[in-house]
Amino acid sequence: MKAFLVTSAATGSVDDVTPPQPRSGQVVVGIDHVGICGTDVSLFAGDPARLAQLDLSFPLRLGHEWDGRVIEVGEGVDPAWLGKRVTGDTMLGCGRCERCLDGRHHLCAERFEIGVRGNWPGALAERLLVPVAALYELPDAVTAELGAMVEPGANAWRSVHTAGVHEGSRVLVLGTGTIGLLSALFARAEGAEVHVLGRDREALELARSLGVTGAWTQDALPALTWDAVIDATNAASMPQFAVDVVEPGGRVVLVGISGEPSLIDSRVVGRKDVTVVGILGGSAGIQATIDAYASGRVDPLPLISRIIGLDEVAAALSGARPMKSSGAPKVLVDLAR
Numbered sequence: 001m002k003a004f005l006v007t008s009a010a011t012g013s014v015d016d017v018t019p020p021q022p023r024s025g026q027v028v029v030g031i032d033h034v035g036i037c038g039t040d041v042s043l044f045a046g047d048p049a050r051l052a053q054l055d056l057s058f059p060l061r062l063g064h065e066w067d068g069r070v071i072e073v074g075e076g077v078d079p080a081w082l083g084k085r086v087t088g089d090t091m092l093g094c095g096r097c098e099r100c101l102d103g104r105h106h107l108c109a110e111r112f113e114i115g116v117r118g119n120w121p122g123a124l125a126e127r128l129l130v131p132v133a134a135l136y137e138l139p140d141a142v143t144a145e146l147g148a149m150v151e152p153g154a155n156a157w158r159s160v161h162t163a164g165v166h167e168g169s170r171v172l173v174l175g176t177g178t179i180g181l182l183s184a185l186f187a188r189a190e191g192a193e194v195h196v197l198g199r200d201r202e203a204l205e206l207a208r209s210l211g212v213t214g215a216w217t218q219d220a221l222p223a224l225t226w227d228a229v230i231d232a233t234n235a236a237s238m239p240q241f242a243v244d245v246v247e248p249g250g251r252v253v254l255v256g257i258s259g260e261p262s263l264i265d266s267r268v269v270g271r272k273d274v275t276v277v278g279i280l281g282g283s284a285g286i287q288a289t290i291d292a293y294a295s296g297r298v299d300p301l302p303l304i305s306r307i308i309g310l311d312e313v314a315a316a317l318s319g320a321r322p323m324k325s326s327g328a329p330k331v332l333v334d335l336a337r
Contacts, residue, residue, distance in 0.1 A: 003125030004313045006060040009046025012314045020121070020129035022074030027081055027132050029088075033148035033307075034123045034333040035065030036316055036323070037178060038234070039116060044317040054117045062317075063123030063333075064090040064115040067138060067147025077132045085142075087150045087290075089134040090114045091281050106281040113281075124313060126335055136286050141294040145307070148332050149182075149300040153289035154282025156182035156232075159255045160190065161285065162277050163228035167191030172226040174242060176203035176215075178329045179255055180232035181303055184212050187230075189297045197221055202327030210302060226250060236262040239276075248272040255279040303330045309337030 001019045006012040022028050040062045042050060051057065067087040073079055092112040093105025100108050114130070115122020121129065138147050156179050165171055169192040173184045176198035187194045188211055195214040196207040204215040214222070218241075228251045229242040236258040243264055246252050252274060269276060282289070292298040305325035308316060315321040316331050323331050 001126040002310060003061060003121075004063075004310055006044055006046070006058065006062060008058055010044060010318060012044060012317065014310050014313075017125070019127050022072050022077070022129065024075040025077060025132055026074040027070050027077055027130055027135065028072035029066075029068040029086060029128045029130055030071040031066055031068040031123050031126060031128055031335045032144045033067055034063045034335070035148045035152065036313070036331045036333065037065060037152065039064070041317055043116070054113075056117070056119055060119070061121035061125060062115045063125070063128075064113065065148055065151040066123035066128065067144055067150070068123075068128065070135070071127070073132070081132065081135070085138040085147070086135045087138060087147050087286070088114070088130050088136060089283050089286060090116065090151060091283050092120065092131060092134060095133075106283040124310065124333065136290060138290065139294045142290060145301060145304060145332060146293045149303070149330070150286060150289050150293070151282055152178050152330075153182050153186075153293065153298070153300060154285035155179055155255055155279060156186050156282075157285035157289050157292070158279050158282055159183050159230050159232070159253045160186040161288075162279060163187075163230055163251050163253045165190045165192045165228055169193070169227045170225060171195070172197060172229045172242075172245065173232060174198075174229065174238050175232035175256060176200055176207055176327070176329070177232060178303055180230075181207060181210065181329065182298075182300060183230050183232055183255070185210060185298045185300065186292070188212065189292060195224070200324070200327060203324070203329065204327070206302065206327035221245075228253065230255065232256045234258050236260050238262070239264050240268075243268050243272070243274055243276065246272070246274055248274070250274060252276045253279060300330075303328050304332055305330060307332045307334050307337075309333070310335060
C-alpha cells in the first residue's frame with residue numbers, strides 16, 4: 001500500500017509499504033481523509049529531544065486525525081464492524097494499569113498514540129491498524145471531511161467543558177489555529193459570549209465570520225470580565241497572560257503547548273483563586289464532538305484551507321506550500337487523490 005514516510009529530519013516521501021494485518025481485537029481501516037496539524041509539522045522537523053520523549057525513531061508514519069471505513073477485522077472482533085464508517089481515539093492505553101482501568105487511558109504510561117507516540121503507524125497511508133476498542137462509528141450526517149476534524153474537535157470540546165463554559169459566560173480564546181477556532185465554536189454552541197485573541201489578521205477576520213463577539217490583537221483587547229480563558233497557542237508568555245486577565249475565581253485551560261518552558265506565577269493564581277487545568281488529548285470528547293457535528297451545532301468546515309493528495313504532504317509539512325489560506329488553518333489529505 002502507499003504511505004507517507006518521514007525517513008529523516010525534514011525528509012519524507014510516499015513509498016510502498018506492507019499493509020497491516022489485524023490481530024486479535026484489531027481492525028484495519030481504509031483511510032478516507034487525514035488532517036495535518038502542528039504536531040505533525042513538529043515531528044516532521046525531527047527534533048531529537050522530541051522524538052526521544054515520544055519514543056519515536058525513523059521512519060515515522062504520521063497522521064492522528066482521520067476517518068475511513070473498516071475493511072478487515074481480527075479475531076474476536078464483531079464482523080458487523082465491516083463496512084462501517086469510523087474515526088477513532090488517538091490514545092491507546094495498555095488496558096491493564098490503574099489509569100486505564102479507571103478511565104484515564106490517555107494518561108497511561110505505556111500508551112501508544114497513533115502517528116505520534118511509540119511508533120504506532122499513523123493514518124497518512126491507505127490503511128491503518130486500530131484496536132476495535134478505539135473506534136467510533138460515524139453517522140451519515142458526518143461527512144468524510146467532518147470525520148477528519150473529530151480529533152481536534154474533541155480537544156476543543158474538552159477545553160470548553162473543562163473551562164466550565166455555559167450560557168451567559170464570557171470566554172476569551174487565545175489563538176486562531178484549529179484548536180482555538182474550534183474552541184470558539186464549541187463555546188458559542190454553549191451560549192457563551194466568545195472573544196478570540198490572535199495576531200493573524202485574516203484568521204481574526206475568519207473568527208468574526210464564525211460569529212464570535214470580538215476578535216482582537218493583544219494591544220486592542222478590551223478590559224472585560226473573562227469568566228474563562230482558553231490558551232490554544234504555543235507561545236510561552238500566554239499561560240501567564242491568561243492567569244493575569246481571567247476574572248478572580250475563574251478558570252484557565254491550557255490546551256496549547258509551547259516549545260520552551262512557560263512559567264506561571266503561582267502567587268497570582270493563589271491570590272486570585274484561579275483554577276488552572278491542562279488538557280492532554282480529546283479522548284473524553286470524541287462522541288460529544290461527533291454528535292455536535294452531526295446535529296450541525298458546530299460546523300468546522302470553514303476552518304479547512306485546502307484538501308491535498310498524499311504526494312503533496314511533504315510540501316505542506318516543510319512549509320514549501322503554506323498551510324493557511326484566508327485565515328483557515330486546517331489542511332486535509334484525501335487518500336483517494
